[in-house]
Amino acid sequence: VGFPVFKLFSKDVIYDYPIRAGRQSADITAWLEKKMESPFVYLDTKEDFDAFTDKFRTVVGAFYHENSARYRSYEATAHTFKDELNMEFGLITNQGFAADVGMMDSEISVFRKDLDKVVYEGAPTFDDVSTFVLKNWVPDIFEYTNRDSEKIGLLQEKGVVKNLVMMFIDKDADYFDEKMKMYSEVRQEFASSDTLFAFEDCKRNGRNTFLQRHCNLVQTDCPAIRGIYIQDLDFPKVKPDPLTKANVRNLVNGLNTKTLEPYWRSANVPQKKDELDNGVRVLVSLNFDDVVGDQEKHVFVMFYTPWCAQCKKLMPDWEKLAEDYKDNEDIIIAKIDMIDNEVKEFATLYSWPVFKLFPKYKDTFVNFKENKTYEELKSFINIYALFDDTNEVLKRSLDEMNDEDRDITEKIILGMKVELPKEEVERFAPAEELGEGRPRQKVLTKEEWEEFDRLQDEVMEPHTHDDDEDPHEH
The missing domain is CATH 3.40.30.10 (Glutaredoxin)
Known part of the structure; x- marks a missing residue:
C-alpha cells in the first residue's frame, strides 16, 4: 500500500480515494464535494426514462423514501462507481411514474441495451447491491x-x-x-x-x-x-x-x-559473439538456469528493465564491476532484461534493479540489500564469493580428518570468520538464517575466544618425539 491513503467514512460506508487521483488539496476537495452531491440522474418523465435506459448500460432505482437500508446501499454504490467506472445511476421518486414504467418501490434494476433488464432481489447491504450492479454492468465483451x-x-x-x-x-x-x-x-x-x-x-x-x-x-x-x-x-x-x-x-x-501450462517469454539465446555486452554476460530466460546453476561459478546477476532510470544510472558501475573480474574465471557478472524475459522463480519482481548472487557449490542465491553503489556491490561479491571459496576448501578438507582434528579445525574456521571486520559480519549476516539457507557467520563470545586460543595454541605447539619413539606410530 502506498501512502498517504485517504478514506471517507459516510453513512456506514467507506469510500477509498482513487489511487490515480491527484494528491493536491484542490484534487481532494473536488473529490469530497462530489461525494456530497447526489450521484443520481433524476428521472421524472417518460422521455427522460427512455433516453436514459436506451444507453448501453444504466442502473435505475425507484425509491419513495430515502431512509431505508436498501436506498442507502444504492446511493453508496452510485457514489462508488459513478466516477471510478463512469457508470450512470438513475432515480425515480414518483410512485405513479414508477408504475408507469414498470418499476416497484425499492426496486433496483440494471437496464442493458442488448438484453432484458435485470432486477435485484438480494439483501439490502452495500456489498450485495454493489456486487449485483458490477456483475450485470459488465458487457459481454x-x-x-x-x-x-x-x-x-x-x-x-x-x-x-x-x-x-x-x-x-x-x-x-x-x-x-x-x-x-x-x-x-x-x-x-x-x-x-x-x-x-x-x-x-x-x-x-x-x-x-x-x-x-x-x-x-x-x-x-x-x-x-x-x-x-x-x-x-x-x-x-x-x-x-x-x-x-x-x-x-x-x-x-x-x-x-487452472490446468493450463504457463507461458514464460524469453529473448533468443545470444550467439557466442554477443554473449558479452560491455563485459557483462547477457542472460535470457532460456539460458538463465544453465548459467546461474553452474556449480563452478559465482554468478552475480542484475535484474533490470531498459526504461528504469536507476538501472540506466547503475549500468556503468555494473560494467566496471565486470571489468574488475574479467580475468577471474570463478566469477560471472551478468544481467537479464526483465521486459524481454521472464524467469519463473522471479516472476513477482516489479521493482528494479534487483541484484542476486548465485554462489557456486550451492543451489541457492543471496539477495543484495545494501546501497546500490559500485563500492557496496564490490564489497558484497568479495564477502560472499571470494571468502566462500577459501571457506569451501577448508570445509572439504574436514572429510579427511579424524574426529578430534575435525573439531579443532572447525573452531579455527569459526575464528577465521570472526576476523572479518565486525561491520561486515553485521551487515551481511544479521540473522540466524539469511533467508536462503545460508548459515550465519558466527561471532564468538569471550569464553569461546579463550577456548579457541587455547586450542589454537595446542595445535600450533611443535610436537617432539622421544629418541626411541617412531613418529609414524601416531
Missing part, C-alpha cells in the same frame, strides 16, 4: 483502455470475475470483424462463466497499457490472445497459438480449471 486496470481490479475484488481472456487486435485491420464475431461466439458459450472477455486495440494504444506490458506484446504480435488469472496476477499468463475458435475455447476451459 469488454473493451479495455489505458484507464481500465482499476475497473478490472474492482471486478476481481467483488468476485465478479476470476479470469481474464484478452484479445489484442487492430480495430482498423481487415480481419477485425471476423475475429470479433468468432470471439463473441465463444463468449456466448461461456455466458454463465466468471471469466471476463475483453479486447484491446493494440495499434492505437501502442505498448503503454499495463496488460500489454504484462503480456509483453508489441504491435507485430496482433492479433493475439492471452489468458490471465486475475485473482493471481503473479501467476504467469497463458499463450495459445494461433488465434482460432478452438484455441480460445480451450483457453477458457483451462483458465476455469
